[in-house]
Amino acid sequence: MGTHPLTPVSAIRLCVLTSILAVTATACAGRQAADQGGSWQPRQDVRLIIHASAGGASDLMARTAAKVLTDQKIVTRPVLAENREGGSGAVAYTYLLGQAGNPHYIAAFSGTYMSTPASNQADYRYTNYTNYSVVAEDASVLVVSAASPYRKLADLVRAAKDRPDTVRYGGTQTGGADSIVHYLLQQKTGTKLAYVPFDGGSEASAALLGGNVDVISSNPSEIKSLIDAGRIRPLAVSSTARIAGLDIPTFREQDVDLVSTQARGFIGPPRVSAAQRSYWENALTRMTESGQWRDYVRANFLQPSVHIGQNAQRYLDQEWQKYVSLYKELGLRPK
Missing domain, CATH: 3.40.190.10 (Periplasmic binding protein-like II)
Incomplete structure (x- = not known):
């Protein structure tokens, strides 16, 4: 059977179909690339998990962050604060582990993020999470x-x-x-x-x-x-x-050589993509640079101490060693 030459109309239709398929393939590849290392944006409401009860210093920090991220239009989807207190932070951080791979969950942390597992009171460690940032330090x-x-x-x-x-x-x-x-x-x-x-x-x-x-x-x-x-x-x-x-x-x-501070910051669940991690690191950096956030830090007598991404990871590595050493001396066996 011989082939038939395309009519002008058929040729136009074939070109249009080919273009549609090419655009569709490019869009699909773009969405895949976005989740694997390109740009990413939240597609639903963000849940900001708070490990402490309402009204305390940790609750205030988290709710301030949610407000700044929203007011400054850093995050375009609603950021909803959600308290999950209990177990010196264990309830909240265990819950966050259950959201593995979901970048629409973040959590605030304070000293219990390190101290609870370092004192052998939790089954998780900071290395189980995506550590986005350290944003301040608390003194006593x-x-x-x-x-x-x-x-x-x-x-x-x-x-x-x-x-x-x-x-x-x-x-x-x-x-x-x-x-x-x-x-x-x-x-x-x-x-x-x-x-x-x-x-x-x-x-x-x-x-x-x-x-x-x-x-x-x-x-x-x-x-x-x-x-x-x-x-x-x-x-x-x-x-x-x-x-x-x-x-x-x-x-x-x-004349007493005593320094003791606790880190405050934000983390995500495990197994988020490089693009999703980059999004939150950039968002939290912009938050700490805003006048609204700086006013909060000053009013609550925090010490600015911003570490993002790998710098946050290195900071927390040092914090972990500090707590492990202290708890050995206190008789609390670390894992």
């Missing part, structure tokens, strides 16, 4: 009640040396930021202070005001109102330099 403020006889850090240290285990130090669970400052204070000053654990920071503050403990350490933003009201007296801050707006001397200024 050592405070006594306004009626306390301890006017300066040196007064507290002297009393702890003269009467070992009689100065009562209130804090949260062993392994948390409070217990770390307590341990380092003893280590750096050669003192012994009796540690009294509470379920949370608010209970420790109440115990201090009620005279049931002599000293506590706390997040600056959570006790600033008590300082301003004259109900408690700050003795030292655990940062490397004084924090703007607090004007509290550091431990180092008072």
Whole structure:
């Protein structure tokens, strides 16, 4: 059977069909490339998981991030904050593991992201996640009640040396930021202070005001109102330099070589693509550069400390080693 030459109309139809197929193939390849390393944008609402209860410092950070990402139009889909508290962060981070490969989930983290697994209280590690960014550091403020006889850090240290285990130090669970400052204070000053654990920071503050403990350490933003009201007296801050707006001397200024901070940042589930990771790293970088975010950092006495992508990974590698070393000394066996 012989072939028939194409009519002009048939030739035009063939060209159109060929073009359509080529465009379709290019579009499909483009979508595949976007998910494998090209550009990517969220296609549905974003869930920002918060490991703490509503109203605390971690909740405020996460909700501020959601607002900045939305207000500045950095993320064009709604960013919905969702609290999943419990287990010193374990509930939230375990939930995030279950969203593997889904870039529409991100989570905020604070010190418990590292401390809970490093103290052998969780089955995950930071290496199981996509670590997008570190955005700030939190220091601790050592405070006594306004009626306390301890006017300066040196007064507290002297009393702890003269009467070992009689100065009562209130804090949260062993392994948390409070217990770390307590341990380092003893280590750096050669003192012994009796540690009294509470379920949370608010209970420790109440115990201090009620005279049931002599000293506590706390997040600056959570006790600033008590300082301003004259109900408690700050003795030292655990940062490397004084924090703007607090004007509290550091431990180092008072000849105690103690620095202790906790990282705050954002992570994603495992197995997100290179394009999806790049999207969130860029978005979070833009967030930290906004005046809205900087105002939040300043108002809450955080220390700007921005590390993105591989720099965040290296930062957290060092944090992990720090916690592992501390917990070995505290008798908490790391995995």
